[in-house]
Structure formats: structure tokens, C-alpha cells
Amino acid sequence: MTTIDVGQGDSIFLALPDGRRLLVDGGGIPSYGGQRAARLDIGEDVVAPYLWNRGIRTVDVIAASHGHEDHIGGLAALVADFHPKELWTGAMPDTPAWRRLRDAAGRGGVTVTAMQAGRRFSWGGAAFDVLAPFPGYTPSDTARNNDSLVMRVRYGRHAFLLTGDIERQVEWEMLDAHEVQPANVVKIPHHGSRTSSTEQFLAAVAPSFAVISAGFENSYGDPHEAVLERLAERRAMVLRTDQEGLVSIRSDGRRLYVETGRRMAARAVTPAW
Numbered sequence: 391m392t393t394i395d396v397g398q399g400d401s402i403f404l405a406l407p408d409g410r411r412l413l414v415d416g417g418g419i420p421s422y423g424g425q426r427a428a429r430l431d432i433g434e435d436v437v438a439p440y441l442w443n444r445g446i447r448t449v450d451v452i453a454a455s456h457g458h459e460d461h462i463g464g465l466a467a468l469v470a471d472f473h474p475k476e477l478w479t480g481a482m483p484d485t486p487a488w489r490r491l492r493d494a495a496g497r498g499g500v501t502v503t504a505m506q507a508g509r510r511f512s513w514g515g516a517a518f519d520v521l522a523p524f525p526g527y528t529p530s531d532t533a534r535n536n537d538s539l540v541m542r543v544r545y546g547r548h549a550f551l552l553t554g555d556i557e558r559q560v561e562w563e564m565l566d567a568h569e570v571q572p573a574n575v576v577k578i579p580h581h582g583s584r585t586s587s588t589e590q591f592l593a594a595v596a597p598s599f600a601v602i603s604a605g606f607e608n609s610y611g612d613p614h615e616a617v618l619e620r621l622a623e624r625r626a627m628v629l630r631t632d633q634e635g636l637v638s639i640r641s642d643g644r645r646l647y648v649e650t651g652r653r654m655a656a657r658a659v660t661p662a663w
């Protein structure tokens with residue numbers, strides 16, 4: 391599982407044990423008042439070059455956690471570039487950002503599946519459990535954090551929990567449904583914002599590694615001090631894209647291996663004695 395440094399946003403690449411590839415979110419820059427904030431396309435200009443650098447030309451499935459631009463803004467370009475067969479989504483209101491992605495999927499002949507809690511399946515040599523959104527959840531007119539797709543991916547003795555931007559309400563609903571199991575690795579919800587990562591949720595997940603995808607010196611103040619304190623109390627190792635750059639956690643089913651952009655750079659300059 392590689393969390394790509396897309397600034398303030400999410401983009402998580404999973405290389406599955408059997409070689410299949412899943413990309414969850416593609417970063418993006420929010421547009422304000424209908425105007426594009428920047429000419430940079432995080433998908434085309436940040437995520438795609440990273441994947442190409444790894445020699446990756448195709449991705450089997452792209453997942454869109456929810457409709458906010460910092461998650462799906464970059465995905466239209468990535469659908470066009472990496473030719474997924476399927477697009478998995480959380481709850482998607484009919485917004486311009488979603489229409490752009492849906493149109494790209496339509497042009498590429500991509501099958502779109504709205505995921506719901508309760509779906510369990512094997513894919514890529516791992517076991518997938520969908521924990522949210524709940525069946526019957528209806529999105530409002532605009533994209534909301536709680537629309538997010540939440541998935542647990544299990545392989546060997548390890549579990550990885552992908553949470554999108556869920557807030558405490560969904561954390562509590564999943565806890566009520568007894569759906570929150572321990573996970574060795576959690577992608578902390580909503581960039582470490584204080585809207586999320588409640589005590590109860592973190593207690594149930596009990597992560598060894600907490601990955602936070604947040605922009606360097608972002609204007610939201612993410613990750614929030616209170617969330618970092620809760621993670622420190624639980625002795626989770628926090629890996630932040632705003633500090634580490636790329637964060638990769640690899641499982642062979644028995645052990646976990648961590649590599650980050652900063653640590654690789656540090657190793658490269660370490661003298662050989």
C-alpha cells in the first residue's frame with residue numbers, strides 16, 4: 391500500500407498479492423466558485439508519473455472514495471491513462487466532479503459499481519470487506535465526507551483499513567454495527583482532521599501504523615493535534631505524507647515493511663561504513 395504525496399488530498403495505490411492493482415482516489419485541487427484553483431492536474435501531473443516510474447501502465451480497478459475534489463479531481467485523467475476495468479465508488483451525488491469522472495469511465499467502457507457495507511469478496515489474492523457507506527444511505531446534493539467508501543483489505547495476518555474522509559458519525563455507526571475490527575495499518579480518516587478518529591474508533595482499530603495524507607503546511611491545520619495525541623497514546627507509528635512524502639507499507643502476510651520517501655532519501659545519503 392503506497393500513499394502517494396498529493397498534497398492535501400488522498401491517493402493510495404495497492405499492489406495486490408496476485409499482481410492486480412487498485413488505485414483508491416487520485417488527489418485533486420478543489421475549485422472555488424466554479425473557477426479552477428490551479429492548472430495542475432494532480433492525477434496527470436503527480437499520480438500518473440509516479441505509477442509510470444514504477445513501470446505501471448494499467449490499473450485493474452480505480453476506487454473513488456467520495457465526491458470531493460481532493461479525492462476524485464485527479465481521477466478522470468487516471469481513468470483515461472490507466473484503463474481500469476472497474477470503478478468502485480462510495481455514495482456519489484450528481485456533481486460536476488463526479489460527472490467528469492463518470493464520463494471518463496463511460497468513454498473507457500469502465501464498469502461502475504457503487505459499493506455498500508456488507509459486501510465481502512476475494513480480489514487480487516486478498517479479502518475485501520466493505521464497511522461503508524451503509525445500504526440505504528443517500529447522498530445529499532453536494533459531496534459529503536460521510537459519503538466515503540470504507541474498505542478493509544486482509545492478507546495473511548494483516549489488515550489494512552481505508553477510510554476516505556469519514557467523520558465521527560460514520561465511525562460510530564460502524565462501531566454500532568460491530569464492523570470495526572483491529573487493523574495493523576489504517577489510513578487515518580479525513581487527513582487527520584478533528585472531525586474524525588474518535589477515541590472509540592482508534593481503540594477498536596488499534597493500529598500499529600497510522601498513515602495520514604495531508605498537504606505540507608495546509609491551511610486546515612491537518613493533522614489535528616488532538617488526533618496526533620490520541621495516536622501517540624495508542625503508540626501507533628504515525629506516517630505523514632506532509633513529512634515523509636511517499637509512504638509505502640508492504641506485507642508478505644507475516645511481516646510488515648515500511649518505506650517512505652524521506653527515509654529512502656536518508657538511506658541514499660548515509661555513508662557506507
Ligand SMILES: [Zn+2]
Nearest residue numbers: 399458460555
Ligand atoms: Zn479529503
